[in-house]
Amino acid sequence: MAQTELRLNAELRTEFGKGAARRIRRDHKIPAVLYGHGTDPVHLTLPGHDTMLALKHSNAILTLDFDGKEELALAKDVQRDPIKPVIEHVDLVIVKRGEKVTVDVPVHVEGEAGPETNVVVESSTLSVEADVLSIPELFVVSVEGLEAGSQILAKDVELPAGVTLVADEELLVVNVSQQAAEEPEEEAAEGEEAAEGEEAAASEEAAEGDEA
CATH class of the missing domain: 2.170.120.20 (Ribosomal protein L25, C-terminal domain)
Structure with missing residues (x-):
């Protein structure tokens, strides 16, 4: 089954850095960057819930509405928090209809x-x-x-x-x-007992040698 094209309303991002990214995530939004096809990178803010749903699928294709225009984009790199179910950042690549990727x-x-x-x-x-x-x-x-x-x-x-x-x-x-063959429990137990007996015998012989 092929991917479904999904539409997201994005906003241009003017604040940068770790502090700005934290503020964006506190507002339940996701910082992102859009690039490709020879264009300068565009920094965006994506709606958190809708983006989380869209990015449940790998290689998600998104139609981004922002600044009075729209761009078709492929979710190329999704950075997720290693512990919490949170997306920290998304890299998006501009694609064109009919293009092969x-x-x-x-x-x-x-x-x-x-x-x-x-x-x-x-x-x-x-x-x-x-x-x-x-x-x-x-x-x-x-x-x-x-x-x-x-x-x-x-x-x-x-x-x-x-x-x-x-x-x-x-x-x-x-x-x-x-599958690796499992050693029968009885045989394994007998083997352990035999090994313990040999160790005990060796210890006794060593002790007798010391006394001599």
Whole structure:
């Protein structure tokens, strides 16, 4: 499924620095910068709640209304607070309708692999080129019934029409391996007892040697 174009009302920002950014966030807004296509960077303030909702999706496409005009933009870098559910800053890149862009699209794994296997996602995103208004929201990869030793490479991921793989075709996306055999509890306990017995015997021999 492709991204949905979302509209946000933005404001030009005239205050800069950490103090200004804190004041903006206290007002439940988000500082941002818009650049690209040879234009000078434009500093903006975005509405907090609406922006949070829009940026739940990776590679969000936003129509920004500000200063009597509008710009189509791609959310390129979203800086989030490591603890609180707060967006600290957004970098936005100007894009044009019909333009192709290179983006990293998340990989979502579904299904259940064969018994006694481990499924490891080696690449959580895939780099692709797509029309700016047709960027996939995610790529679904199925591991249903796959046996140990199976691998899914970038070239194996099904891409929508018009989307081109930029990543290396041989990039390992998902690896299905054999689970490590667990040592039976009784055998493990016997092994521990034997080891403890050997350690005790060695200690006794050392003590006898010292007495001699």
